[in-house]
Amino acid sequence: MALGLNSLKKSIWVYHVACSPCNGCDIEILDLLTPRFDVERFGIVLVGSVRHADALLVTGCVNRQIKPRLQEVYLQAAKPCVVFAIGSCAVGGNFFRRSYNMAGPVDRAIKEVDPNAIIVYVPGCPAKPEAMISSVVKAIGFLDNLKKVKV
């Protein structure tokens, strides 16, 4: 178990969930995965299927249309799975928070289906790639806590 969790820290496969974003944060995520930042050094790889993912990169504000889909995608992911709320929209709704079709930010939508979900907030409009790398470091700290609880 400890070996697996130590390996998990060094091999985080991310899956990109776009919940009606403006594409600003998505472009920053793609920027993060380019050779310039080279996150494969840390074992971070973009995967095509949510079943393979260890982390969901959620961008955009969660509206009524997308909320059940986001919850479904989260339930489909193989646990343990960390959720990254990337950008101000995903963290708190940004200036869309009072909009008639908003169904709450990402954390509220995820916590409805899994109260113990690990959610990492990466604010910024759009969030910078450096901020995302720093948030991954913090998520690894969460995994250490998980190890203390489990073992």
Next chain:
Amino acid sequence: MAIFYYLIFPGFLFATIAGLLTAWFDRKVTAKVQWRKGPPILQNFYDIFKLLIKEVTIPDTANPTIFLLVPAIALSAASVATAMLGVVNMNWSYTFVGDLIVLWYIMSIPSIMIIIGASASGNPLSSIGASREMNQLIGYELPLVIILATIIFKVGSIGLGDILAYQSVNGPILYSISGVIACIVMIICLQAKLGLVPFDIPEAETELGAGAFMEYSGVALGAFKLTKAILLYTSPIFIITLFWGGIHIHGLGILWAILKYVLFIALFTLIRNTNPRLRIDQSVRFFWITMTILALIAFILMSIGY
């Protein structure tokens, strides 16, 4: 002794370690081609260990027995193929009539298991991946079997040990015009068998998500990743055994063997990094027309003595 061969030295355990290191080499060379630094040397081990603790999800639409059985069969088939090749390379007398044909069958079992597993998962994108994998299998098996026939006719025997003995007497098959052409066709066919980039149509990430592997997670996905790694390690050895006099693990021969091995892995990686993905119809046409004609030319050149 057979259990030792299968599980420890040329078989499962050694092939796992060598295969994961080879997969790391592949990723590192890819990173260098893209001017990146690339992952650390143990990256693929981390990936596999991580997949061991992940939850195994089974979709509602899947047939759970087949869905979970298939990765295990694929992994054991890949290990058997590696063990057979390794044992024959260690001692040429460990051969039997027709083991080349048996090896060829066993090496196509992982592809067939991918097709069955993807069909059992009940996911529409996976089923497209399965159909593409099937088309691709039909595509590359034709030139591959002509190449194997070329070698069998040249050597006059279907045993791997006899092929190695022939090459130690008459020089490697690669050192002739027909041998060079046959080797090129073989490399491209094995590139398709491994599912590397110009032929990674079944798991095309940008079109199908992960295609045939879409619904797999946890240990089952790990078994498939391990199968791919073991096949990546086995394929160059298969080529070296058939064309370049095999692997000698005595004295200085081991350095020469590693050099040959790294050369073929680097070739696979460079082909992977310098080509865009083909469409499935382009791929099948390429194998059935270009590659088959090249394979037939090799066959004819061999039969008139070049």
